[in-house]
Amino acid sequence: MDNSINNTGFVFTKESLRKKFRWSEFLSERIITGVAFLSITIIILIFFFVFRETLPIFKQKKEIVKVESVQKQEQYGGDENAQPTNASGQEQYGVITKDTMMTENQVVGEDTVIHGADEATVKSLLGKDWLPVSDRPRYGLIPLLVGTVKITLLAILFAAPIAILAALFSAAFAPPWMREIIKPAIELLAGFPSVVIGFFALMVMASFFQNIFGYDTRLNAFVGGVAMALAAIPIIYTITEDALTAVPRSYTEASLALGASRWQTALFVTLPAATPGIFAAVLLGVGRVFGETMIALMATGNAAMISVNPFESVRTLAATIGAEMAEVVFGDTHYSVLFLIGSLLFIFTFGLNALAEFYVKGKLVKRFQGK
Template sequence: MTREKSKKEKPGNTDALNSSPPGIDITHKKFRIGDYLAEKIIKGVAFLSITIIILIFIFVFRETLPIFGSKTVEKATTSVNSTPEAQETYGDVTDKPANAVTEVQETYGDVTDQPAKEEVQETYGEVTDSVGNAEKQVVQSTDSASVNSASDATYTVSAGSGYDDNQSALKTLATKDWIPVSDKPRFGILALIIGTFKITIISMLFAAPIAILAALYTAVFANKKMKEIIKPTIELLAGFPSVVIGFFALMVMATFLQEVFHYETRLNAFVGGIAMGIAAIPIIFTITEDALTAVPKSFYEASLAIGASKWQTAFFVILPAATPGIFAALLLGIGRVFGETMIALMATGNAAQMDLNPFTSVRTLAATIGAEMAEVVFGDTHYNVLFLIGSLLLVFTFILNAIAEFYVKGKLMKRIQGK
């Protein structure tokens, strides 16, 4: 009987558990002005950030569009007439009175009333009168012709960068010559693109192995105390200003590498690539270490259980499982190097050359914008081409981020996990 009573009393206990103390209504949420304001501020900052990014895209592409149009450069015309213009005067001009005192010119030596002798010109060879008369006639005829033509002549002075329209400048974009300041400038961005990719490849070949191996050691082999030292130290490098890394490459690294490899050009793509690789190491290391740490511990334990060593587990189990995160880290590192400006300005030599030699000077897209944007004329063809380069950088960075976000974290991650 007691068991039956206890069973009957159990369903009734749910009401006692769900009941709340008297005087407290847990279904009613109290309005707090602080929480409300914090929520609205966070939402406003998020929408403001998105709006600013969209406005930046609109501004850059709006300044780029004129290069694809047929905008004719304005020309200033100046007519030259035979009637002389009145000279500009300053102050009142009055007629000179008749009884005005004539100014006595300062003379040196005795002044006589005798007329000066006609100066005999120095001649070389015999000069005949026929030749002199002929020369006088030629001079008179040319002078009269120039005066008559000058009365109706119209001179045109073209403004801008030497092209009548932007279509002419657009045809030079695929060339290898970057000469923006000239009578006929050439805006060949092909050399700039090749220089940018050369720097990016060198920097990734240097930074990727170091960052991935350091992350693998930190995530798998290092103890807790060592991990607390290595990770903050490498991440601290991300806070170094680019100008500091560029100055270090300019003053220390360039001389050291030249003495080691014995190349001619002190500042070149190799020096710039190593310096940019140093700047990219913290990004690749941080994301790779997070990806390796996120691998389930069961993978590690199962590998050790079947007899694999710790090194075999790290390289053949943990590392492949974290491939999507490592790939995303490499893409973000490439984006960091691709848009770097100060290091490229200080350590690459800034010479637009089209070759595959890593020990020659190069010029990148971002360095070109940083070096020339402050000196261009607003609305000029050179101005529009620089914004075209900026548009290329934006598009490339956007594509990298899109691949890292959607493909790596979506399809590639599911494929590796077998989903």
């Protein structure tokens, strides 16, 4: 036996086994732990910075902020205009908006108007008019809220039954080869950019449904709802399918052993056992639709009105941010109100996620482990 090569170079003594401090271990662990905190930090930062921008609404004295923002806007505007412009329709459109904003901003810049506008702002938040770009701006969130709720309801009404039934099909009835096709296909739908779905809704679905139902407004809550259902279906389907396949086999076997058929087992045993998971799936679907921006921007018509008719246009909270933020003056009331809308969206989806996470998980554990 050749024992001459000794590469570790120490014998079994107290010294060689003395605890060693290793810089690379120490640093790697610290860095990795530090980076892992990033996700939490981002959430906290989002909370902080989105809320921070809404604060001016609730402050009375803010002339200084105002003046600053006017200066900024002037620089900003100047810079924009310095870019090579093209005499196209879009460019003109852009320039025109900027000009109108400038004038409006200068009006707001006068002290007397600010106070009046501000007190009015807080009150007008609960109003029925969303008229941010007028001589007397009104920021009533009610129509936006109604529009968002309406479109969410419509979308979930379409998406939830279809997605849950489809999940039941692929989890309980479909032969394996079919499941191998359905599951990845729906996962691919989840990968479709929402702007593509929005475009499809705007160009194809809107006309298609108009031909069927014969309504007047081509872009409306119905079209938007169906389009958003396409975005929500993959989420609801995937989570429901996971929940269904997670139901312990002993449950279904017990039922089958008692003489129940496959469909009875699926409907009366598997489906009820998975309800907490399905509930979570629908909640996450709601969250997705509630905050969806591009589809809303492109397919809903974007008119802020209060109506229960599904064939009327709606303007959602998210779409309002998307449409107006790019053309608003940094720091003015309109800007802050848009951030307020963002805060509402954030709180709502955060709450939904927390509910799905804690409530539903707790229930599932109770159910399957009998605790």
